[in-house]
Amino acid sequence: MQKSLHIDPGKCTGCVQCELACSFENEGVFNTAKSRIKVFTFHQEGRFVPYTCTQCDEAWCMQACPVDAIVINAKTGSKDIIEDRCVGCKVCTIACPFGTVNYNQDTGKVIKCDLCGGDPACASACPTAAITYIDADTTGLDRMRAWAAKTDNTAQASA
Amino acid sequence: MNYVIVGAGPAGVIAAETLRRMDAGASIQLIGDEPEPPYSRMAIPYCLMGRVAEDGTYLRKSDRHFDGLNIEVINDRVLSVSAAAASVALGSGTTISYDRLLVATGSTPISPPIEGMDLPGVHPCWTLADYRNIAARADKGAKVVLMGAGFIGCIILEALAARGVDLTVVELENRMVPRMMNEASGGLIKRWCEQRGVRVLTSTRVEGITGGNPLAVSLSNGETLIANLVISATGVAPNTQFLEGSNVDIDPGILVNECLESSVANLFAAGDVAQGRDFSTGDYTIQAIQPTAVDHGRVAASNMTSGHEQLHRGSLNMNVLDTMGLVSTSFGAWEGVSGGESAELNAPDRFKYLNLQFHDDVLVGANTLGHINHIGVMRGLIQTGLHLGVWKDRLLDNPLCLMEAYVAATQGVGLTTKALD
Helix, strand or coil: CCEEEEECHHHCCCCCHHHHHHHHHHHCCCCHHHCCCEEEEECCCCEEEEECCCCCCCCHHHHHCCCCCEEECCCCCCEEECCCCCCCCCHHHHHCCCCCCEEECCCCEEECCCHHHCCCHHHHHCCCCCEEEEEHHHCCHHHHHHHHHHCCCEEECCC | CEEEEECCCHHHHHHHHHHHHHCCCCEEEEEECCCCCCECHHHHHHHHCCCCCHHHHECCCCCCHHHHCCEEEEECCEEEEECCCCEEEECCCCEEECCEEEECCCEEECCCCCECCCCCCEEECCCHHHHHHHHHHCCCCCEEEEECCCHHHHHHHHHHHHCCCEEEEECCCCCCCCCCCCHHHHHHHHHHHHHCCCEEECCCCEEEEEECCCEEEEECCCCEEEECEEEECCCEEECCHHHCCCCCCECCCEECCCCCECCCCCEEECHHHEEEEECCCCCEECCCCHHHHHHHHHHHHHHHCCCCCEEECCECCEEEEEECCEEEEEEECCCCCCCCEEEEEEEHHHCEEEEEEEECCEEEEEEEECCCCCCCHHHHHHHHCCCCCHHHHHHHHCHHHHHHHHHHHHHCCCCCCCCCC
């Protein structure tokens, strides 16, 4: 069974432990600016919403890459950057309609969530279970992916 | 079924792979006229920068990739197409017949009509062969003149600057990347480059090139520049010459319908050679960008097979450019639409700029400078036509809260219940 990140914003307290864990796991430093997951704060509504790559089926980033530097991880289904291949052209950063692929100016490469290879540090670090890593069919992933589908440039001719 | 694809760039390769997925038993032939494996032109500047070797530009990294998919890659040049006979004639003298033909031949740099464009040391930066010629002369400290500061010129600029050459850029129009960025942001890119030692001459024309090594480049301002290398990036034109006499309608790219089929039955077109539908305007234009080539390749291939018809609703014109560390983007109707509204954030001292264009409460276009995080969300907001509701006013107040607007609208924060209708 494929697993995916399940995010329940109602449980998020905005503590940004997920951002710190992500940054430390992937960059070796505690720096929320280097996190692949981001907690968005809505002061007027008093809400916090963690957000990161949904590993969408359309994989706009992977399709747009001109040098085959984004590949599907056979184990987790995540779309992973192969750093040695990435030339830093940033086409994936404009192609991703979620805005979840970012350019890292320090390395000249792009970065995105790779589910930490199957043990996402953000989920482990979350103290309130707002972020969990569970079976994909129970995550409401379809709703998150509706956005990706709406970006499709095509319509079925029969529709 | 016998599919023939002319052109082994991104559109052709994606089409070949899509055809294989949809039609397991078909014959698929991919014809390219350059000696290297299928590669990406847009990766060449990164090769010049030394970030990757030549094979880093290859579209697919395994040398068994195409064999593994039973796609025959043919190194030859197509001289002509006979729609009546459903065949293509190759430079080697052979003829290949097709059931469905995809023309994905891309474009070729156009040379300005001035003296000296054929001299040694004057090159476009378009093919891997050009790359080798440029790399041989663009040593540290070499004097280089770059003609053209459009999108392609600016990517090459980045690579040349990284090699440490003594660089002068000559652009005919009044600013850099005039077809991608507005005056305010284009002006900032120029200032940024000048502060980093690149000489940028806008509203200036190269009138002629003479000499050997060094070359003498005469300009419309009366000046003569000495150069070891001149790179021409003054625009491209679609490769359609071989279609003469085939009855395919051309203007100046191949005219296609929503199925990416041309005026001739069973002949499709994709990528930089095709005038495909633009998402923002609905017009049929050449966009000449990588994501559009990919869209075209995928959609054309679907329509070439039976039972997988797809209508192309239009690709969003978008670009991202890195000019010596200053990242700029453009999306959709960045020049605005009639009756629309806009929001602007201009911090020239910090080289930060953001311009959003709205129609009603929908984002329709954007220009950004100096922003690198979550920029793809502008594509998502524009292409999904998301009704921003209350977030439109918040964006007019603070254009930086784009990602919040998207997250809120899709996660049900704020009054945006129409978000996913």
